[in-house]
Amino acid sequence: MAKKYNTIDLFCGCGGLLDGFMQEGSYNTLACVEWEKYPSETLTNRLATKWKHKNAQKEVIRFDIQRTEELINGFKDKEYGESVGLEKLVNGKKVDVVIGGPPCQAYSLAGRIRDEHGMRNDYRNYLFESYIKILSHFKPDFFVFENVIGMLSAAPDGTPIVDKIRKAFNEAGYAVIEDFKDALYDVADFGVPQHRRRVIILGVRMDAFPVKEEAKHTYKSIIKSFYEKIMPSMKCEQKTVRDTIADLPKIYPSKVIIRNGGRKYSHTPISCDDVITNHSPRFHSERDQGVFKLLGEDIQSGRNQYVTIDALKELYTKVTGKKSNIHKYYVLRWDEPSNTIPAHLYKDGMRHIHPDPEQARSITVREAARLQTFADDFVFLGPTMAQYKMIGNAVPSLFAKKIALALDKILNNISDNG
Structure with a gap:
């Protein structure tokens, strides 16, 4: 049996990114973190019914990730209920990959246009710091960080947010691509019937791989291969609205x-x-x-x-x-x-x-879901407006599956060659 790689999913929403990783077949989620009620309920239902996780109610933690210590060690809270925390859910297993991306409203171009302060005062500008605290605790070899194109130009305090994020990842021991603009993709190029440009940052823990030039794997060669060879190989013919919803x-x-x-x-x-x-x-x-x-x-x-x-x-x-x-x-x-x-x-x-x-x-909600490449057996819970919102916030599951496949190629190559 092929090895399963353990993941933790942060800012998971209703689970578009997670569902793509699960569809790929090489990954198993240990825990998911989301703070909104209806996406959490939707993801719990999906894990239990589609992926047969008997412990889904505990694995999906509804909580504020900014309260990182409680999230890791457990909490009892009037609003969020209680949880044993990430540490006990992981239960000594190796976390191979952390996936997810902070809410994008603070970085989005549309959000900055609508907000009179250009989202400069929005706390979500700095949620990546909570993401990094989880990385520092569990020390996975890889992470996948997804966000909107607006991240490339956001500078809430005058300093480009990409510079802050890159520096913070480096200080936590992770290497990322030098220019985030080279990590920008239109999901339509990967078979998703929708134009949607997103930044996908692959992070590699530097001390997990030797830096010697003669070594078979270095973090630099892994990052280069991901962006220059593997992700481009995942591209395919664009799909249309007709292909996607005409039969409904x-x-x-x-x-x-x-x-x-x-x-x-x-x-x-x-x-x-x-x-x-x-x-x-x-x-x-x-x-x-x-x-x-x-x-x-x-x-x-x-x-x-x-x-x-x-x-x-x-x-x-x-x-x-x-x-x-x-x-x-x-x-x-x-x-x-x-x-x-x-x-x-x-x-x-x-x-x-x-x-x-x-x-x-x-x-409709289902048409929006299909354009986001959610399967028809993916059931969205909560009021209709909450369903639209969680679908719009999600990573298209087909695009997520291709990211998972690209990462799996790296993991298999490392495993095969030592």
């Missing part, structure tokens, strides 16, 4: 508002939870349905009257009487990858309009 049941506008269980529907609900879960759209007013239909028909007919930013801004002002610095509407194109699926999707779906004008709606 169609959901058309209802002639009357439907009320059911305290919720109102603008579109006729479909009874398909036994076949496909989380496939129900949010409520849309008649006005918005009209806009969605207009924009979808504009593209479908080839008129393309509303495809420029200026035209979409003008339409928004005409429809709402308001002005916006960014265009509020975007229709997914059938024969292209989707635009980025963001956490902001929980607030509205105006920039993720279904390409079929007859359906006149934004995408």
Whole structure:
């Protein structure tokens, strides 16, 4: 039996990165840390039902990672409950890899635009310090650190955050790529039906590998191989929106508002939870349905009257009487990858309009999940808006699987050659 590599997953959300590692088959999670309720419940359910972890309730720790000592040694808390802590969950096993990335809102370009202070005062700018404390305690040979492109330009206190992160990793004993810009990827190039640019930092513990030039493995050669050979070999043909969601049941506008269980529907609900879960759209007013239909028909007919930013801004002002610095509407194109699926999707779906004008709606949770390459058996728990948010925050599971495969090639090569 092939060796399983033990992981700890930090800032795991609902588990997109973890699920990709588990799908690859060479990894076993010992513990996952997430502080939000519904992503934690979703991940616990996934570990128990899909990956058959009998101890999933304990392995998923809902807690504030900034309270690192308690996280490691155990805690009892009014809000988060209690846990024996990471140390006892690991139970003396070697932690081979730590995976995860701090919440990206403080680094995201969109977040900095929306915040009047440019997110300079956001505590999430420095959550990487908690990540490093976990590294320093368990000393894995490798880590995988994921974040948004905005990290490359963020400088909350005037010093580039990438310089702080690189220095902190080095001081903790880990080598990383010299220029983080060389670690930037568009997941669409890896078969994910969505344009989404992310920074993937592979960290290698320097004292785990000799630095002699004649040595078979050095941390420098491992990092070089990962970025210059292995990750490029994982690229494949881009997938489209049509490839991904065209086969899902169609959901058309209802002639009357439907009320059911305290919720109102603008579109006729479909009874398909036994076949496909989380496939129900949010409520849309008649006005918005009209806009969605207009924009979808504009593209479908080839008129393309509303495809420029200026035209979409003008339409928004005409429809709402308001002005916006960014265009509020975007229709997914059938024969292209989707635009980025963001956490902001929980607030509205105006920039993720279904390409079929007859359906006149934004995408459902299941459609968003498919565009993030979550399997249809991945069930999202909690209110609908929480589901959209956790999906938008996640790493696409197919991209995560390819990162896991790339790392596995390194691990196998080291194991085979000593």
